Amino acid sequence: MTEVQLDDWVARLADDVIAEAKRRGTKPVCASGISPSGPIHLGNLREVMVPHLVCDEIRRRGHDAEHLISWDDFDRFRKVPKGIEGVDESWEQHIGKPLTSVPPPSGSAATSWAEHFRSELEVALDDLGVEYRGISQTEKYTAGDYVDQVLFAMGHRGQIDKVLDQYRTLAKAQPKKDQKLDADQQAAAEAAAEGSGAAGEDDGSGDGNYYPYKPYCSQCGTDFTTVTGYDDDSTELTYTCRCGHTETVLLRDFHHGKLVWKVDWPMRWAYEQVVFEPSGVDHQSPGSSFVVGKEIVPLFGWERPLGPMYAFVGIRGMAKMSSSKGGVPTPSMALRYMEPPLLRWLYARKKPNQAFDVALDSEIQRMYDEWDGLLRKVSGEKGQPGDIAALARATSTAAGELPQTPVTLPYRTIASVLDITTGDDAQAQRILTEVDPRTPVSGLEVLRPRLDRAQAWVAEQMPEDDRTVVRAEPNRAALQGLSDESSHALTLLLDGNSDDLTRIEDAWSIDGLSHQVYGVPKVLQGKAADFRPDRKADPETAAALGARQREFFKLLYTLLIDKETGPRLPTLLLAIGPERLRGLLSLR
Structure with a gap:
């Protein structure tokens, strides 16, 4: 891959590592240490991604660099994690044994506890494009390599x-x-x-x-x-x-x-001639291993590596993750709901000392909106150097490009459609091809892997209260009790007016339906459908229009899904279809 000049925290650390390796007379060796003592969570992934990104930048520049992942599988089994399927209190008998001598959770195909948790991360790292050399500490010690x-x-x-x-x-x-x-x-x-x-x-x-x-x-x-x-x-x-x-x-x-x-740890720094290895807060507090290692490693003929401290990674709605507790989100779990470039971007855009959260709840839709916004900004040549660098590191490595979804419809739109269509591929395809006439969708394949990620999220993570069930029959009692203004609002939505609202069938795209549903309250207010209120100059008009809009939206949700809120109305209407929509909003 040709050299690309990227300007961000990764590039600056790569400069330091290259210079330090040259001073020491060795090649740039970046290291990570992972203990497979339980689920290897998204916080542990930062231990891998920081060295990976730095090592990858060095490779982009044409240098021979190596990323080591040391599997600390000869560590002792310290405690039985809670909440892990196939594990009960009987595992307490194995406390104090090496992790490779502890049996895996019941039903696992792995040969040991360490292999069970390590193998899951290995699959995720492959999907993320992380190239490394894995080192089993059990194998190194038992083979006598460290004698x-x-x-x-x-x-x-x-x-x-x-x-x-x-x-x-x-x-x-x-x-x-x-x-x-x-x-x-x-x-x-x-x-x-x-x-x-x-x-x-x-x-x-x-x-x-x-x-x-x-x-x-x-x-x-x-x-x-x-x-x-x-x-x-x-x-x-x-x-x-x-x-x-x-x-x-x-x-x-x-x-x-x-x-x-x-x-x-300092012995291994010297043995592998490590130049760069970051670590978490628990290793860098006074008297901890990284601090003490600075004075011990010279005994083995080496110096402590460059090693910035990295901050914690959290999950929205969850306390700080610990792999000694079961049920923590792992990289493999995150990759069920998001594409690898997006997950890479979350780690690439933040400096190691900046904490951040990964959203697997409904906020994942906002996260995807940010990602899509970045793609548009950079493709439109409006991205700042940091944006360009983060996107490049998310979508490619020194070895080449990572797979991406060919047609990037909004994640929230796809999720809403999949929720409403409940597994009907033909129905989903019909709706998604009508989302945006400017974005041709010839079939569902062009929406993958994003489509598959959204489908898994809807099935496994979507809050039950957010699920959408469209009425099979019109709510006749509610329709008969409508006020004159509400009846007029539905007529405007379905049949338009002589000015700037059209028949609903002629507005059948996300943009067209957005214009229609947001335009109706404006027309009721005596304004044009594309009127934009000036909230500073005329706050009263803006407030009145906002109240009318909320009432109209509440009316539609009530008549269509028996709730006062729901998915974005343009997406919901698109999913229902014009004929069915007329049936649900009209007394016949």
Whole structure:
């Protein structure tokens, strides 16, 4: 792909990473770390998308760059998440085991807990165009790839303990705050306390000697173990487990344990020569792993990577997401309702330190409106540099373009039509081809994948109160009780007037029906159908027209769907069809 000059936060970070890699004499290596301890949610996705976007920008410039995703599947199983189908309290027996030694939820085709949650994200990343090299920490540790690093850490445990002890003292000296935490602060505190990975794990300290290594017991498989002795020359290590098992092993040959997190992470920075790795608030607070790692990683012959802190990603209507709780929205779930370029755009347009929400409720329609507005703005050469860059990163990678919907009818329109037609493809196609005469829709295929995403959203996420059921028969009692003005309003809607409202059949498009339904209250007010009130110069006229418009809309909704509100009226009328509409609004 030819080089494209993009100007945004991604480009600026890419500049820094390229310069830093050159200074260190290595290629740009960007890293992410994901612990498959539970559902890998949309907050975790930021851990992947920030390095991906930066690495992809470096590749766009023709550099050889690599994005690593380290699957922290050798982490301990810390707690049983709530609300996960196929999981009950019996999984508590596996607490303390590696995630790859814990069975998957019942009914899963995966071989382990880690594989079950990792594989779902892998599919989503493929859809999102994320190119990376995955590294299983279980495979690395059990294959003995880190033996030299483990022995080195044990041999330098005194120096490591001294570094960590400074931060232990610092943490104890931190004054407690009396004020209440706001929602974001509380979310950060919860993340630090329970985390999705190893942020909250101990650093290997104890009442006796310090050992930065934690073995998994050969008898029960858990890490409820205590190292009681270690000989540097022979690498002979003795540990006891709470299950009663005691064992002495040669650490150079024993590959069933791992370095504690605050040593493990900087060790891997050096092993993989990582230049860039962002992390969340839970890893960057005072005394946490990213901060402490700066002083530990030089022992392994490296420097801490460039690593901006990223803010949380939320879901509208949900508290801060944690993968230790079941039911949190995952990337795969989001991709059921939105196209990959849109989800990429949400992460590309915000700087890492800016929090944002992903909407899977009715606000997804507004989000799509923003996206479509961006497409129009950039195609019309009115986009700012940041808009152009965000759109380019959303719709393409260094490897090429991502699939997009050929004909982009508004998501809210498609959703409304699908809701009303309830799975009738022929009916949906008839209506959608009439939405906009300027946008030819030859068949439903040109509306995919947006159509499929909207269909899934209507079926699974649309609030029950928002669903639309059109009356089968006219509401005769309501029609007979109409005032003269209301009857005249319906006549204007259906038959127009001699001036600027036409017969409803001749206005059969979204634009035409919009003109018709918004024009009727204006004509009733003695104005032209295309009259635009000046709210500042004549607020009384504007207010009166607004009240008349609300009453007219309420009348239509009541007669058509037995509600006072509903989907946008032009879309609703288009879905009903002119013949049926006349039948529902007329006494015959």
